[in-house]
Amino acid sequence: MFALKLWYAFLGIFIVRVHAVLVDQILAALGNATDCASCHASVLPPIRTLAALGDSAFVSTFIQVCEVTGAEDNDVCEGELQRSGPILAHDLRNFEVGGVTATKFCEALFGLLTPFTVEFPKPAPLMPPAFVSKGRTPFKVVHMSDVHIDRQYTVGADANCTKNICCRNFADHVGSINEPAGPFGNGRCDSPSDLAQSLLGAVQEIGHDAAFAIFTGDVVEGVIHLSRLSTVYIDLQEWNSQMAASVGLTVYPAIGHDTAPVNSFPRNTTNPLIGDSQFVFDTQSSGWKRWIGEEAAQQVHHMSGSYSKIVPGMNLRILSMNTQYWYKQNFWVYDKNEQTPDPNGLLAFMVSQLQLAEDAGQRVWIIGHIPSGKADFMHDQSNYYDQIVQRYKYIIAAQFFGHSHKDQFEIAYSDWSNQSAETADSILFIGPALTPTSGNPAFKLYDVDPDTFEVLDMKVYFTNVSSPSFQEKPIWELYYSARDSYAPLVNINLSPTDPLNASFWHKLTDVFEANETAFQLWNTRLSRGGAVTPCTDECVRVSICDMRAARSENNCDVDTPNANFGFKRGLPEHVASELELCEGTMIRRMFTRMLGKNRRI
Numbered sequence: 001m002f003a004l005k006l007w008y009a010f011l012g013i014f015i016v017r018v019h020a021v022l023v024d025q026i027l028a029a030l031g032n033a034t035d036c037a038s039c040h041a042s043v044l045p046p047i048r049t050l051a052a053l054g055d056s057a058f059v060s061t062f063i064q065v066c067e068v069t070g071a072e073d074n075d076v077c078e079g080e081l082q083r084s085g086p087i088l089a090h091d092l093r094n095f096e097v098g099g100v101t102a103t104k105f106c107e108a109l110f111g112l113l114t115p116f117t118v119e120f121p122k123p124a125p126l127m128p129p130a131f132v133s134k135g136r137t138p139f140k141v142v143h144m145s146d147v148h149i150d151r152q153y154t155v156g157a158d159a160n161c162t163k164n165i166c167c168r169n170f171a172d173h174v175g176s177i178n179e180p181a182g183p184f185g186n187g188r189c190d191s192p193s194d195l196a197q198s199l200l201g202a203v204q205e206i207g208h209d210a211a212f213a214i215f216t217g218d219v220v221e222g223v224i225h226l227s228r229l230s231t232v233y234i235d236l237q238e239w240n241s242q243m244a245a246s247v248g249l250t251v252y253p254a255i256g257h258d259t260a261p262v263n264s265f266p267r268n269t270t271n272p273l274i275g276d277s278q279f280v281f282d283t284q285s286s287g288w289k290r291w292i293g294e295e296a297a298q299q300v301h302h303m304s305g306s307y308s309k310i311v312p313g314m315n316l317r318i319l320s321m322n323t324q325y326w327y328k329q330n331f332w333v334y335d336k337n338e339q340t341p342d343p344n345g346l347l348a349f350m351v352s353q354l355q356l357a358e359d360a361g362q363r364v365w366i367i368g369h370i371p372s373g374k375a376d377f378m379h380d381q382s383n384y385y386d387q388i389v390q391r392y393k394y395i396i397a398a399q400f401f402g403h404s405h406k407d408q409f410e411i412a413y414s415d416w417s418n419q420s421a422e423t424a425d426s427i428l429f430i431g432p433a434l435t436p437t438s439g440n441p442a443f444k445l446y447d448v449d450p451d452t453f454e455v456l457d458m459k460v461y462f463t464n465v466s467s468p469s470f471q472e473k474p475i476w477e478l479y480y481s482a483r484d485s486y487a488p489l490v491n492i493n494l495s496p497t498d499p500l501n502a503s504f505w506h507k508l509t510d511v512f513e514a515n516e517t518a519f520q521l522w523n524t525r526l527s528r529g530g531a532v533t534p535c536t537d538e539c540v541r542v543s544i545c546d547m548r549a550a551r552s553e554n555n556c557d558v559d560t561p562n563a564n565f566g567f568k569r570g571l572p573e574h575v576a577s578e579l580e581l582c583e584g585t586m587i588r589r590m591f592t593r594m595l596g597k598n599r600r601i
């Protein structure tokens with residue numbers, strides 16, 4: 001008995017020593033990481049060696065690295081690495097050094113492209129279908145996104161803490177409360193349930209005559225180092241029920257990052273005993289059936305959360321895509337050496353549904369969480385996605401996304417090297433968010449032509465968190481109408497039936513290039529006038545470039561080593577804040593901080 005205890009004591013000392021050596025090695029490797037080549041040469045070998053020692057060695061070593069570098073609070077280091085660390089270790093044990101996947105793993109932090117040609121069942125029609133406006137009364141559609149509801153939001157808890165999300169009774173809280181959380185939310189906290197209820201009330205009132213609503217994902221709160229499958233499950237169900245009870249409209253939703261650990265959607269090539277997100281698809285399949293019907297609900301179940309649904313009484317098909325398999329920070333996509341151009345067959349599903357629509361003479365709206373042009377949308381899959389958009393551009397009337405929390409748009413082009421109003425051919429409407437973490441809570445209301453299904457106007461409604469009455473009762477009001485505000489700037493005489501299409505938005509980017517005042521108006525509106533980030537010089541150039549980049553390889557968020565490893569340094573502020581957003585797993589923020597802080601030591 002005593003011998004056994006002694007043995008355990010020795011073992012303990014041995015493990016501590018091993019860890020100390022490993023921690024030093026990892027710190028040295030991280031300190032050496034300056035570019036993609038050094039990621040391969042210096043970073044991957046020692047962390048692969050560590051992963052080979054097993055999940056617990058990997059997790060405990062990185063917890064120490066995280067704590068030594070002060071990258072995050074200790075409980076965050078521990079909580080998040082306990083959750084996401086085993087996935088990273090699993091990846092590292094499974095891909096080969098110098099292989100394609102190793103490059104991809106580094107590409108989550110840098111940037112490269114693997115060519116692939118998407119196959120189509122039929123060539124594009126010689127005579128593309130024409131959808132002509134008959135000047136009929138437009139119908140309305142509500143767009144909600146990124147609600148991020150914290151069901152443990154606690155009124156009176158500290159709204160000024162060192163975690164990424166506050167307003168909760170965290171176990172490690174000491175001392176007095178700096179700033180007590182109010183009933184309806186705070187810029188450092190995700191949405192209280194009462195704010196979500198207030199949004200739904202506003203949607204019911206302002207959007208009472210809307211034809212339907214879309215919701216482009218992200219339900220759970222940003223306290224992701226504590227996320228658990230059981231709470232994600234409850235959060236998804238509660239939001240579905242809350243919408244069903246309060247909105248009074250059919251809602252067409254899309255899958256966001258909601259699983260546990262956040263963003264972790266294993267592909268169908270991963271052993272389900274190691275990782276499986278089917279519970280998310282099953283939860284949403286049953287939760288969404290009331291709106292999308294049995295057939296689409298079956299697709300949600302079988303097609304990894306994606307579905308296609310013809311809006312009753314309309315010649316419009318909604319294609320809702322789960323964009324998580326195309327996301328750089330879904331670390332499950334690095335667990336195999338062979339690259340899969342089309343994880344879980346979702347691009348093929350898109351093609352099949354678009355072909356059905358083309359054959360039936362329908363128009364299509366694509367909805368999803370992550371816009372295809374974002375820096376964190378994989379370059380490869382964004383390129384393949386764009387091939388599909390280009391093939392079916394005649395029937396895709398518009399696309400709708402969330403994720404950035406900002407009020408943004410992105411444009412796709414038939415000729416990416418010759419971007420103009422003539423080559424602009426698809427428009428993506430993005431956000432804004434409910435969560436007050438990136439500005440004032442907001443939603444959009446579109447006016448839509450009932451014959452072309454193109455957007456005639458986009459109105460943003462918001463509530464001002466800085467208003468003295470906000471904590472008593474949020475007031476929702478019109479912030480601006482894109483048509484009223486931007487059409488005069490573009491200086492074209494839009495007839496009532498002319499849509500705000502890709503050509504229109506491209507012309508607006510030309511205005512932004514020439515007119516700094518107009519650009520600043522857009523920049524203020526990004527966050528609905530709250531928590532505005534100044535954007536001048538290089539930031540203006542990058543922002544306009546990004547508007548013209550619905551294909552991520554074309555965006556200007558250049559992945560420099562600084563952008564990835566040196567947390568936030570060397571980046572235009574708004575790009576840095578975008579990379580830093582809470583929907584990225586905590587793990588990326590933590591790892592970039594380990595490096596950033598390590599360099600400063």
Ligand SMILES: *[C@@H]1O[C@H](CO)[C@@H](O)[C@H](O)[C@H]1NC(C)=O
Binds near residue numbers: 025028
């Ligand atoms: C860091 O880089 C230097 C210079 O290239 C090299 O000598 C050293 O071995 C590297 N250290 C690690 C841990 O990769």
Ligand SMILES: *[C@@H]1O[C@H](CO)[C@@H](O)[C@H](O)[C@H]1NC(C)=O
Binds near residue numbers: 179
């Ligand atoms: C928030 O906390 C920081 C650090 O503790 C402190 O400097 C700051 O004054 C606090 N702000 C408020 C509004 O309490």
Ligand SMILES: *[C@@H]1O[C@H](CO)[C@@H](O)[C@H](O)[C@H]1NC(C)=O
Binds near residue numbers: 269343
């Ligand atoms: C994974 O999905 C692809 C595309 O739908 C399919 O071809 C393949 O058979 C699936 N693999 C497994 C193991 O289910």
Ligand SMILES: *[C@@H]1O[C@H](CO)[C@@H](O)[C@H](O)[C@H]1NC(C)=O
Binds near residue numbers: 418
């Ligand atoms: C660019 O596109 C415009 C409009 O389609 C076209 O007139 C022009 O010839 C193109 N230029 C080049 C270099 O392809």
Ligand SMILES: *[C@@H]1O[C@H](CO)[C@@H](O)[C@H](O)[C@H]1NC(C)=O
Binds near residue numbers: 499504
């Ligand atoms: C956009 O609408 C205008 C009419 O206002 C039309 O001339 C132009 O071709 C359209 N562009 C696209 C990409 O559909």
Ligand SMILES: *[C@@H]1O[C@H](CO)[C@@H](O)[C@H](O)[C@H]1NC(C)=O
Binds near residue numbers: 521
């Ligand atoms: C520039 O934009 C502002 C609005 O943002 C507008 O008032 C002004 O007239 C524009 N200037 C020109 C020269 O078009």
Ligand SMILES: *[C@@H]1O[C@H](CO)[C@@H](O)[C@H](O)[C@H]1NC(C)=O
Binds near residue numbers: 467468528529530
């Ligand atoms: C929000 O309210 C504050 C305080 O009343 C005010 O200064 C600010 O201009 C308002 N923001 C917007 C976008 O209306």
